[in-house]
Amino acid sequence: MLEIKNLNISFVQGEKEANALRGISLSLKRNEVHSLVGESGSGKTVTSTCIMGLLPTPPGRINSGQIILNNQDLLLLEEKDQRQIRGKEIAMVFQEPARYLNPTLKVGDQITEMLILHLGMSNIEAVDRALEILELVGLEGGKRILDSYPHELSGGMKQRIMIAIAISCNPAFLIADEPTTALDVTLQLQILNLMLSLKNTLDMGILFISHDLRVVHDISDWVSVIYAGRIVESTSRKELFTNPKHPYTRLLLESIPDADKRGQRLQTIPGKVPDAENIPGGCAFHTRCPIAEDICKTDLPETKEVGSDNSGTSHTAACHFIGKQWKN
Amino acid sequence: MEKLIELKNIIKVFKSHKLISVKKDNYVAVNNVSLDIQKNTIFGLVGESGCGKTTLARSVMMLDPPSSGEIIYNGKNISGISRKELHPYRSRMQIVFQDPNSALNPKMSIYNCMKEGLVNRKFPKDKMDSKIKSLLDLVGISPNHVNRFPHEFSGGQKQRIVIARALSMEPEFLVLDEPVSNLDVSIQAQIINLLLDLKDEFSLTYLFISHDLNLVSYLSDEVAVMYKGEIVETAKTEKIMKKPMHPYTLKLFSSAPGKDSNNLFEADDSYREGLPEKFTYFPPNPDSTLQLIDIGEDHRVGCYTLNGS
Ligand SMILES: Nc1ncnc2c1ncn2[C@@H]1O[C@H](COP(=O)(O)OP(=O)(O)OP(=O)(O)O)[C@@H](O)[C@H]1O
Ligand SMILES: Nc1ncnc2c1ncn2[C@@H]1O[C@H](COP(=O)(O)OP(=O)(O)OP(=O)(O)O)[C@@H](O)[C@H]1O
Ligand SMILES: [Mg+2]
Ligand SMILES: [Mg+2]
Numbered sequence: 001m002l003e004i005k006n007l008n009i010s011f012v013q014g015e016k017e018a019n020a021l022r023g024i025s026l027s028l029k030r031n032e033v034h035s036l037v038g039e040s041g042s043g044k045t046v047t048s049t050c051i052m053g054l055l056p057t058p059p060g061r062i063n064s065g066q067i068i069l070n071n072q073d074l075l076l077l078e079e080k081d082q083r084q085i086r087g088k089e090i091a092m093v094f095q096e097p098a099r100y101l102n103p104t105l106k107v108g109d110q111i112t113e114m115l116i117l118h119l120g121m122s123n124i125e126a127v128d129r130a131l132e133i134l135e136l137v138g139l140e141g142g143k144r145i146l147d148s149y150p151h152e153l154s155g156g157m158k159q160r161i162m163i164a165i166a167i168s169c170n171p172a173f174l175i176a177d178e179p180t181t182a183l184d185v186t187l188q189l190q191i192l193n194l195m196l197s198l199k200n201t202l203d204m205g206i207l208f209i210s211h212d213l214r215v216v217h218d219i220s221d222w223v224s225v226i227y228a229g230r231i232v233e234s235t236s237r238k239e240l241f242t243n244p245k246h247p248y249t250r251l252l253l254e255s256i257p258d259a260d261k262r263g264q265r266l267q268t269i270p271g272k273v274p275d276a277e278n279i280p281g282g283c284a285f286h287t288r289c290p291i292a293e294d295i296c297k298t299d300l301p302e303t304k305e306v307g308s309d310n311s312g313t314s315h316t317a318a319c320h321f322i323g324k325q326w327k328n
Numbered sequence: 329m330e331k332l333i334e335l336k337n338i339i340k341v342f343k344s345h346k347l348i349s350v351k352k353d354n355y356v357a358v359n360n361v362s363l364d365i366q367k368n369t370i371f372g373l374v375g376e377s378g379c380g381k382t383t384l385a386r387s388v389m390m391l392d393p394p395s396s397g398e399i400i401y402n403g404k405n406i407s408g409i410s411r412k413e414l415h416p417y418r419s420r421m422q423i424v425f426q427d428p429n430s431a432l433n434p435k436m437s438i439y440n441c442m443k444e445g446l447v448n449r450k451f452p453k454d455k456m457d458s459k460i461k462s463l464l465d466l467v468g469i470s471p472n473h474v475n476r477f478p479h480e481f482s483g484g485q486k487q488r489i490v491i492a493r494a495l496s497m498e499p500e501f502l503v504l505d506e507p508v509s510n511l512d513v514s515i516q517a518q519i520i521n522l523l524l525d526l527k528d529e530f531s532l533t534y535l536f537i538s539h540d541l542n543l544v545s546y547l548s549d550e551v552a553v554m555y556k557g558e559i560v561e562t563a564k565t566e567k568i569m570k571k572p573m574h575p576y577t578l579k580l581f582s583s584a585p586g587k588d589s590n591n592l593f594e595a596d597d598s599y600r601e602g603l604p605e606k607f608t609y610f611p612p613n614p615d616s617t618l619q620l621i622d623i624g625e626d627h628r629v630g631c632y633t634l635n636g637s
Contacts, residue, residue: 040484156377
């Protein structure tokens with residue numbers, strides 16, 4: 001199990017402090033897809049880069065928290081031990097492949113490098129394996145692709161190279177940050193199926209970060225909803241989609257566009273995600289919440305068990321007024 | 329209706345970077361694409377990853393001119409003209425790139441990055457500040473953050489900054505390459521609503537590239553489906569949504585998330601649904617060339633002539 005406990009991270013610039021994560025706790029089991037959903041700027045990527053030990057400090061500052069893997073707190077490890085874990089135990093598919101791929105190195109070399117380094121393959125073995133992986137991620141024309149530099153590939157192709165690098169060493173945990181945003185639906189399906197099959201065959205635990213609720217619905221076992229650096233709701237996929245409790249989750253589920261709504265304006269959640277430098281007091285969502293009352297402006301709601309079914313599935317949410325109705 | 333853009337037989341070939349290369353090492357990314365975009369409409373372009381959408385868009389914008397073919401903008405052929413003649417078109421056409429990092433200079437604060445465009449189009453200095461802040465506000469970026477650098481923003485925030493910058497140029501034609509792929513539904517809705525408002529208010533025309541079929545069908549007036557560098561189907565959105573014809577379109581539509589993935593559409597070679605006699609969807613031999621035929625009311629599908637006819 002990979003456990004994130006009470007992670008609190010700020011970005012400090014002069015006298016300004018942006019509180020990006022305000023006590024995130026998550027646990028990722030093996031053989032499970034745990035999705036993290038939330039609006040742009042809510043802290044998803046900061047969470048994942050921190051797990052990977054890639055958070056730039058400064059300007060980033062870890063105020064508190066632990067990331068526990070095999071009874072070790074990764075945050076306390078030396079850099080070289082961290083590097084050992086990264087790539088082999090935990091691998092990551094970055095949201096912005098163009099930033100993490102080396103522009104001066106052919107993508108083929110970037111994949112084989114991992115295989116040679118972590119799995120001790122010979123060059124020839126590595127190339128063969130790389131071609132196999134390319135096929136898994138739906139990249140046709142193997143040799144041409146291996147021979148290309150990142151800028152010669154399309155957006156979705158770079159994203160799949162990122163996935164190829166991440167899965168090349170069969171990691172125990174995979175963090176996939178918006179791994180299919182640049183992909184068309186057929187490939188998206190292929191990649192999601194690939195992840196599910198890796199989950200099953202390698203017992204892989206996947207932290208799946210996405211803003212696309214349809215995809216999350218299709219792939220997850222468990223879903224956590226993040227808002228302004230805090231988890232506001234967390235439960236099984238089925239519970240979340242059939243019985244959302246937090247008003248934010250409920251509004252998110254209502255704003256999915258589809259063809260039936262042509263000509264109508266899309267529903268949006270009123271207001272904006274607060275910026276990390278000015279997070280409202282109390283419940284951070286109160287400024288946009290249809291059911292907020294005075295207490296929401298002052299008191300941070302505790303995360304509590306809110307499940308109503310008897311199946312024993314945990315369902316937690318952080319809201320003072322769970323169950324309160326609102327009119328449109 | 330009036331055409332804003334006409335593309336005629338656009339071909340884009342990337343040369344191989346092998347020292348000694350033969351013709352077959354070259355890569356044809358866009359193959360013989362012709363299409364029209366009407367004024368004040370939204371043209372949706374969908375297709376699988378790597379099929380040539382971005383390459384086509386870059387060609388239309390003359391950022392990376394096509395290897396051959398014509399681009400007619402508002403009646404003027406811009407594919408052969410000089411840099412200088414092209415200049416006025418540069419600000420009338422804007423593109424929101426798929427990768428926001430490629431569009432933002434990492435060493436420039438977003439204030440300066442927005443300012444650069446405005447200065448280029450001689451925007452009055454005294455109004456600069458408020459203009460930049462209001463543009464950022466439109467896309468949901470706090471005006472307090474104007475002095476930040478690109479790396480200090482999340483993926484979706486950068487995407488929105490790039491949209492704000494394109495809008496600052498007050499273009500008449502805007503190419504949006506996966507403009508909201510990094511955004512959650514709520515902000516996505518906000519941006520889409522904004523784009524629709526601007527379109528009505530300023531009579532804008534959009535080329536909207538996306539892999540999100542739901543979004544494209546919600547938004548576009550016309551849709552073209554691209555497959556391996558070629559357009560394989562194009563029609564009014566309602567038409568294509570109601571009756572997709574080409575096997576690739578059908579496959580695309582059946583794999584949308586939320587659908588039952590066991591019902592994925594796969595056509596076999598004998599599949600010829602909706603085609604007049606003597607045509608087929610699958611190339612009967614390697615040399616056959618794709619043609620678009622009209623199967624009624626401007627619904628055009630890509631197919632091949634059967635051998636012997
Ligand atoms: N280097 C940095 N300096 C200052 N602030 C930062 C930095 N990196 C991230 N932030 C801020 O931290 C917050 C969380 O960012 P993060 O990248 O985790 O968002 P996200 O949930 O991944 O969003 P998206 O869906 O848009 O990718 C944002 O408000 C962002 O502006
Ligand atoms: N500069 C280049 N040099 C060589 N090949 C290139 C170059 N740019 C693109 N290509 C190739 O052209 C093809 C089409 O790429 P393009 O970026 O247009 O795809 P796309 O349809 O936008 O895909 P995506 O949805 O993944 O962004 C790809 O096979 C790519 O490898
Ligand atoms: Mg992110
Ligand atoms: Mg592209």
